[in-house]
Amino acid sequence: MTAPLMPKATAVWLVENTTLTFRQIAQFCELHELEIQAIADGDVAYNIIGISPVANGQLTLEEIKRCEEDASANLIANVMERNVKEQNSKNKKVLSPSQRNDKPAAILWLIKNCPEIADSQIRKLVGTTNPTIDSIRNGTHKDMVSLRAKNPVAIGLCSEKDLETALNTAREKLEKAAQKALKPAKKPAKKKTAKKKVAKKKPAKKAIKKKPAKKTATKKKADKKSAKK
Numbered sequence: 575m576t577a578p579l580m581p582k583a584t585a586v587w588l589v590e591n592t593t594l595t596f597r598q599i600a601q602f603c604e605l606h607e608l609e610i611q612a613i614a615d616g617d618v619a620y621n622i623i624g625i626s627p628v629a630n631g632q633l634t635l636e637e638i639k640r641c642e643e644d645a646s647a648n649l650i651a652n653v654m655e656r657n658v659k660e661q662n663s664k665n666k667k668v669l670s671p672s673q674r675n676d677k678p679a680a681i682l683w684l685i686k687n688c689p690e691i692a693d694s695q696i697r698k699l700v701g702t703t704n705p706t707i708d709s710i711r712n713g714t715h716k717d718m719v720s721l722r723a724k725n726p727v728a729i730g731l732c733s734e735k736d737l738e739t740a741l742n743t744a745r746e747k748l749e750k751a752a753q754k755a756l757k758p759a760k761k762p763a764k765k766k767t768a769k770k771k772v773a774k775k776k777p778a779k780k781a782i783k784k785k786p787a788k789k790t791a792t793k794k795k796a797d798k799k800s801a802k803k
Contacts, residue, residue, distance in 0.1 A: 580625050580687065581605055582613070584632075587624030589614050593642050594649070602633075602649040623687075627651075629728040673730055677702055678717060680726035681710050687723070688737075690744040699732040699740060 581603040588599045589610065596610040603610075612618035627633040632651050641647045680700050684691055685707075691699075693707050709715040726732045 582619045583622050583625040583687070584627050584630075585610055585613055586619055586622050587626050588638075590624055591626075592638055594638065595645050598641055598645070598647070598649055602627075602651070623723070625725060626728070630725065630734070631728075676724055676729045677731065678706065678710055678715060678721055679724040680729060680731050681707055682721055683723035683725055685711055688741060688744070690748055691740055692744060692747075695740045695744065699736060700726055701731065 582605070585599050585603045585605060588594055588602070592599075596607045596614070599605075600607040600610045609618060628635055628638070633649060634652065637649060637652075641649050677700050681696060681702060684696050684699070693704060696702070696707055697704065706715070710718070710721070715721065727734045727737055
């Protein structure tokens with residue numbers, strides 16, 4: 575069975591509004607039984623607002639009563655395709671006036687309960703504009719005083735699958751950003767410069783002194799004759 579969209583918030587509602595056992599709630603929400611006990615004791619999820627699985631179309635009151643009477647029974651979730659609001663969302667039918675009026679409440683719910691979702695995702699899920707999202711986020715919306723958060727799935731503005739997909743996408747982006755931040759910045763690779771080869775100067779060759787040429791015998795005789803004269 576697929577766990578509810580907000581398992582802890584659903585568990586809080588079931589603890590507060592039913593007499594189901596910790597085991598039954600844990601099995602339906604896919605949480606540990608000790609965690610359900612901690613929720614009941616107020617040690618865990620004390621600041622989480624409960625979400626009704628009946629309003630979400632995941633359970634019926636008859637199913638809850640059946641399991642309240644039989645502690646060994648397990649809660650069986652509804653088939654979401656049978657949910658009229660889910661079908662309206664899938665078929666993109668025209669929204670009723672109450673659904674249009676509930677858009678700000680749905681935006682407030684997403685901002686409070688899904689802070690990781692980007693404004694672009696909220697705009698797509700609810701069918702709203704950036705100025706409306708900004709006014710609710712900043713607390714400047716005209717109906718901010720009387721505004722009460724409402725689950726967009728419960729009021730039929732989007733499907734549970736669409737919201738779950740948006741949550742998974744947002745969490746993946748956050749994880750990637752965190753991993754990227756943890757990685758040390760790569761140092762720029764140093765350019766290898768070719769070492770200039772310094773040409774060694776060869777020592778200059780010493781000039782060889784030419785020995786004076788020896789006078790030949792004929793030259794000697796000529797010299798003697800000139801001396802006698």
